[in-house]
Every structure is written in structure tokens, then in C-alpha cells.
Amino acid sequence: MSDDVVGRLAKGSLLSRLFGSGRAPLRLVAVPRDHVLGDRARGDALVAGRHVLGSEELALADIDFAAIGTRDPLAREMQSFAWLRDLAASASRDKGARMAEAIAGRWLIAHGTRVDEAWAPELWGERILFWTAYAPYILSSRDAGYRSALLNTLARGAKHLDAGADKAPPGLPRITAWAGALTASLTLQGAQKRLSHSESGLMRALAAAxxxxxxxxxxxPQEQMLLVDRLGLVRAAYFAAKQTLPDALENAAAAALAALHGVTMGDNALSSWQGGNPGDPARLTALVDGCGLRARPLRQARGWGYQRLSALGTIIVVDAAPPPPPRMAATGCASTLAIEMSDGAQRLVVNCGGPGPVPTELPPELVEALRTTAAHSTLVLDDTNSTAILSDGSLGKGVADVVIERSEDNDCSRIEASHDGYVKGFGLIHQRRLSLGNDGKEVRGEDRLTPKGRRKIREAAPFAIRFHLAPGVEATVTADGMGAILRSSGAPPWNFRCRGAMLQVEDSLFIDGHGRPVPTLQLVVVGEVSAIGGEIAWQFRRSS
Known part of the structure; x- marks a missing residue:
């Protein structure tokens, strides 16, 4: 622990303004235990005086919470105190507490005496989750004035949430706000009378999102991971308070974990959907191991929309739903019927992905391009998005209805899905059929374009079926131009074949778990389709 960093944080008796408030002392009646291990590397950076997130970092020695604001992801995480988990992974309680209390004192001086932007309901919700779980790191001080100031501010924050949690944006922010309110009612002295109110608020927020x-x-998927984390911390608060967890909340938490498992690939990292990337597999593993929940991967998800096929180490995830509504996702993607595929820990077919919630050095125009249909492993008609992406970044018209049929037998698992995103512009339905053999060695696919509606293509429209390849997967086109051999260091070779169109290999890129672009390749099956439609068959087959 850097004594210089701690010394500068506490320089000039910064906490003196908080002493002698005269308020009745409060205490925590229960301290939840966070079983999720933090990121040791990020914790080491905190100990060294740097808060690091993605491509940005913040010096802690002279941190001014009023100056950093809450607008960017790095500042919001600093204001939320979620970094306490990483600090605890790197520093002992004694050393970590010295730094955490010095930073908390700075926060109290900047924001503890007035309601401002740092009092946003979702920030207070997250702050309460981590202040209570890491109370030993922020409430070990012998200074009664500091402890009283922090606990009284926590109590004010909880009351602020009771009245304003529903003002948080719908979705994960509102869930987070109510999760904090509920945790406070379980752990803070005198707050138990608000337990029923907070439980109802959280269940209402979950039902709406x-x-x-x-x-x-x-x-x-990256928000889904945070949802599992939030509910895991709430569960820990119930157990610490020796209160009975409502069945409805336990069921919602288990279902959230099952949905998260459903979009996890063979390398124990996430598949890339809705502008996200695989993230850190170690972080995901720590969350799953520590959240206190157990669930099998969700395979048939009608609402969540990600269908999962798996057999003997081969995993396929399919986006079989319309993009999310704008009120739930400001920057959704036109990815309907795209797939990702892995063989064991080796990813084979991916989507290009995106920066996710962390700061990135990716240029804005690239981030926008990564949301297009062409950045996903699916069919693109006339270089047009299946759902429009408007100039302001929001999603326009396109896919409204996805029809799915699924079957299993002794030979394989099958999915047949179709979307209407190209009906208005081209008078064509896109249908994708997939089957995965029960030995995990063969994936058969077929993309069909069938006429529907009054709109007709006058002559022909070009199409491209793209299969973006994971970094490290090499593609060698066969002599007849209708197939390719895919080689990687992490899996046996796979043979790709197509029928009804020609195959090309083009450059692509993949956004890795740190939000960085990595050059890679893509298989592109190209051709033209008329008003009567057409079909293209393709196959992946493992060599051994």
C-alpha cells in the first residue's frame, strides 16, 4: 500500500468538516459477504494510486469527486465504489481500509452534504451494495465522526432511493437502484420497516426489465452479467440479515444466471452481442462461482432470444429475436439470425463485437459500423441492415417478428428461424435453418430468401452470408472455390462447404475482451437473388 497515496488523500484533515455532526450514531445490523473475487491486477493498480478502466485511468492521490463528475464510465465506476471488490482482492483489510476510508472521506466532502449528480438512483444503489459488502474496508476507522458521517449519509441515500428509485432509467439502472434500497433495509439499523416496500420495488423493476x-x-450479455452480480449481492444481504429470501426473487436470480450461461462460449467468456465483447473469462468465472446461484444454461430462450445448441464440446449461439427496444438499449444491433460457434475453448465463428460499457479508443464511426448486420455472422441483403440504424444512433424499422421452430432427436438438434427485416425493402423473408449433430462434428445450415408482400425486386439484389472468424483461425480456400479449411491452434481443423453461391475470404476484425480491435478473417458466401427468392446451403464439419 502506497503511504504517499493515502497521505495525500487525507492531507489537511479533509474529514474535519464531517466531525461533530451531533447526529445519533447508526450502525449496520448485518454485513453481507461478497463471495465474488475481484480483479487482482486492477486492485494492484488501485494500491499504486491508479483507477484503471479500459483505455482510461484516474490518479487517486488528488482525486476530486466533484470535479470528475459522473458522465463517463470511469467516473461512474469511481463514484459507485464497485472498485472496492478489486481493492479487497489485492490489499489486506488493514492496508485496504486506510485507502478506502481516505477515498470515502473525499467522497463525503464532495457529495455527502447535498443532493447532486452523484445521487443518481442507480449510483446510490450500487454504492450501497458495495459499501455494505465492504464495510470492513470503509468503517474500520476509530474516528467516530467519520463513521457517523458515512452511516448517516448511507441512511440518507437509502431514503433517497425509497422515494426516487423508480426515477432511474428502466432496466438494469432501476434494478440496481432498488437492489441498493433493499440491501439498506436489510442491513441498516432501523431500516427494516422499509423491507416490504423495497422488495416490492425490486420485483417491480425486474418484472419491467x-x-x-x-x-x-x-x-x-454484459448487462446480464451485472444483473446476476446485483442479485447475488442482494441474496448475500438476506443471508447476513438472517431473513428469508422471497421465492420470486430467488427464481428471478436463478433464471438470470441460466440466461447468462446460455450466451457463454466454450472458453468461459461471453458471446458478442448488442455491442459487447467476450469480456474477461476470469471475471465471469469468479462471478458465477461466487454469486451463490446454480443453474443450467438456458437453451430455448423466447424473450431473451438467444438459442443455444451444444453437443460434445461444440457450442452454437443464435440470435433468434428482434433487436431490443430503444427504451431498454440505446445502441442495439441489427444482428437477427447471426450465430457464434466454438469447439471446446476455441472460438471459430464470431461476431465482430463492440467496446461494451468500458472506455475505448475505438473511433466512433467504427463503433457504429460494428452495430450493422454486416458485422455479424448472418446474411446481408444488398448491403442493407435487417433493422435500420438511424443517423442519431437509434434503431429504426426492420425486424419486427421472428418465427422459431426447434426440434431434437437421436441424430441432431435443429432450429428453423425466420425474420421479416427485408420484407418492406425487398419483399423477402430471411429464413435460416441450422442443425448440430449429436456427435458435435457437423453443423449444417441453409439460408433461404422467400417472397412475401407486395414489394418485388425488379431484377436481382446481391447478398452476402458472412462468417466472421475468431482471431487465430486460418482459412484456406479449396481449389473449386466452394469451401475452405479452417485451422487453429485450439481445435482440430474444420472443413467449410457451401452450395448455391461462391465463397470468398476477406479481412475482418474482432473486438477482444479488453475492447481492442484484432485483425481476423471472414468467410463470405456471395451471390444474387431475384424476386422469387433462393436458397444457399452450407456446412461446417470437424476433420476428426
């Missing part, structure tokens, strides 16, 4: 199958309506 979570499909019955457990997935968030934002359809974001």
Missing part, C-alpha cells in the same frame, strides 16, 4: 426466461430486455 426481465423476460420470463430470465434475460434482460436490453438483450446485452
Amino acid at each position: 426481465q423476460f420470463e426466461d430470465g434475460g434482460l430486455m436490453s438483450r446485452s
Whole structure:
């Protein structure tokens, strides 16, 4: 622990203004235990005086919470105190507490005496979750004035949430706000009378943002991971307070984890949907291991929308739903009927992905391009998005209806899905059929374009079926131009074949778990389709 950093944080008796408030002392009646291990590397950076998130970092020695604001992701995480988990992974309680209390004192001086932007309901919700779970790190001080100031501010924050949690944006922010309010009512002295009110608020927020199958309506795997984390911390608060967890809340938490498992690939990282990337597999593993929940991967998700096929190490995830509504996801993607595929820990077919919620050095025009249909492993008609992406970044008209049929037998698992995103512009339905053999060695696919509606193509329209390849997967086109051999260091070779169009190999890119672009390749099956439609068959087959 850097004594210089702590010394500068506490320089000039910064906490003196908080002493002698005269308020009755409060205490926590229960301290939840966070079983999720933090990121040791990020914790080491905190100990060294740097808060790092993605491509940005913040010096802690002279941190001014009023100056950093709450607008960017780095500042919001600093204001939320979620970094306490990482600090605890790197520093002992004694050393970590010295730094955490010095930073908390700075926060109290900047924001503890007035309601401002740092009092946003979702920020207070997250702050309460981590202040209570890491109370030993922020309430070990012998200074009664500091402890009283922090606990009284926590109590004011809880009352602020009781009245204003529903003012948080719908979805994960509102869930987070109510999760904090509920945790406060379980752990703070005298707050138990608000327990029923907070439980009702959280269940209401979940009902408005979570499909019955457990997935968030934002359809974001990275937000889904945060949902599991929030509910895991709430569960820990119930156990610490020796209160009975409502069955409805336990069921919602288990369903959330099942949905998260459903979009996890063979390398224990996330598949790339809705502008996200795989993230850190170690972080996901720590969350799953520590959240206190257990669930099997969700395979047939109607609301969440991600269908999962798996057999002997081969995993396929399909986006079989319309994009998320704008009120739940400001920057959704036109990815309907795209797939990702892995063989064991080796990813084979991916989507290009995006920066996710962390700061990035990716240029804005690239981030926008990563939302297009062409950045996903699916069919693109006349270089047109299946759902329009408007100039202001919002989603326009396109896919409104997705029809799905699924079957299983002794030979394989099958999915047949179609979307109407190209009906208005081209008079064509896109239908994708997939089957995965039960030995995990063969994936058969077929993309069909069938006429519907009054709109007709006058002559012909070009199409491209794209299969973006994971970094490290090499593609060698066969002599007849109708196939390719895919080689990687992490799996046996796979043979790709197509029928009804020609195959090209083009450059692509993939956004890795740190939000960085990595050059890679893509298989592109190209051709033209007339008003009567057409079909293209393709196959992936493992060599051994």
C-alpha cells in the first residue's frame, strides 16, 4: 500500500468538516459477504494510486469527486465504489481500509452534504451494495465522526432511493437502484420497516426489465452479467440479515444466471452481442462461482432470444429475436439470425463485437459500423441492415417478428428461424435453418430468401452470408472455390462447404475482451437473388 497515496488523500484533515455532526450514531445490523473475487491486477493498480478502466485511468492521490463528475464510465465506476471488490482482492483489510476510508472521506466532502449528480438512483444503489459488502474496508476507522458521517449519509441515500428509485432509467439502472434500497433495509439499523416496500420495488423493476426466461430486455450479455452480480449481492444481504429470501426473487436470480450461461462460449467468456465483447473469462468465472446461484444454461430462450445448441464440446449461439427496444438499449444491433460457434475453448465463428460499457479508443464511426448486420455472422441483403440504424444512433424499422421452430432427436438438434427485416425493402423473408449433430462434428445450415408482400425486386439484389472468424483461425480456400479449411491452434481443423453461391475470404476484425480491435478473417458466401427468392446451403464439419 502506497503511504504517499493515502497521505495525500487525507492531507489537511479533509474529514474535519464531517466531525461533530451531533447526529445519533447508526450502525449496520448485518454485513453481507461478497463471495465474488475481484480483479487482482486492477486492485494492484488501485494500491499504486491508479483507477484503471479500459483505455482510461484516474490518479487517486488528488482525486476530486466533484470535479470528475459522473458522465463517463470511469467516473461512474469511481463514484459507485464497485472498485472496492478489486481493492479487497489485492490489499489486506488493514492496508485496504486506510485507502478506502481516505477515498470515502473525499467522497463525503464532495457529495455527502447535498443532493447532486452523484445521487443518481442507480449510483446510490450500487454504492450501497458495495459499501455494505465492504464495510470492513470503509468503517474500520476509530474516528467516530467519520463513521457517523458515512452511516448517516448511507441512511440518507437509502431514503433517497425509497422515494426516487423508480426515477432511474428502466432496466438494469432501476434494478440496481432498488437492489441498493433493499440491501439498506436489510442491513441498516432501523431500516427494516422499509423491507416490504423495497422488495416490492425490486420485483417491480425486474418484472419491467426481465423476460420470463430470465434475460434482460436490453438483450446485452454484459448487462446480464451485472444483473446476476446485483442479485447475488442482494441474496448475500438476506443471508447476513438472517431473513428469508422471497421465492420470486430467488427464481428471478436463478433464471438470470441460466440466461447468462446460455450466451457463454466454450472458453468461459461471453458471446458478442448488442455491442459487447467476450469480456474477461476470469471475471465471469469468479462471478458465477461466487454469486451463490446454480443453474443450467438456458437453451430455448423466447424473450431473451438467444438459442443455444451444444453437443460434445461444440457450442452454437443464435440470435433468434428482434433487436431490443430503444427504451431498454440505446445502441442495439441489427444482428437477427447471426450465430457464434466454438469447439471446446476455441472460438471459430464470431461476431465482430463492440467496446461494451468500458472506455475505448475505438473511433466512433467504427463503433457504429460494428452495430450493422454486416458485422455479424448472418446474411446481408444488398448491403442493407435487417433493422435500420438511424443517423442519431437509434434503431429504426426492420425486424419486427421472428418465427422459431426447434426440434431434437437421436441424430441432431435443429432450429428453423425466420425474420421479416427485408420484407418492406425487398419483399423477402430471411429464413435460416441450422442443425448440430449429436456427435458435435457437423453443423449444417441453409439460408433461404422467400417472397412475401407486395414489394418485388425488379431484377436481382446481391447478398452476402458472412462468417466472421475468431482471431487465430486460418482459412484456406479449396481449389473449386466452394469451401475452405479452417485451422487453429485450439481445435482440430474444420472443413467449410457451401452450395448455391461462391465463397470468398476477406479481412475482418474482432473486438477482444479488453475492447481492442484484432485483425481476423471472414468467410463470405456471395451471390444474387431475384424476386422469387433462393436458397444457399452450407456446412461446417470437424476433420476428426
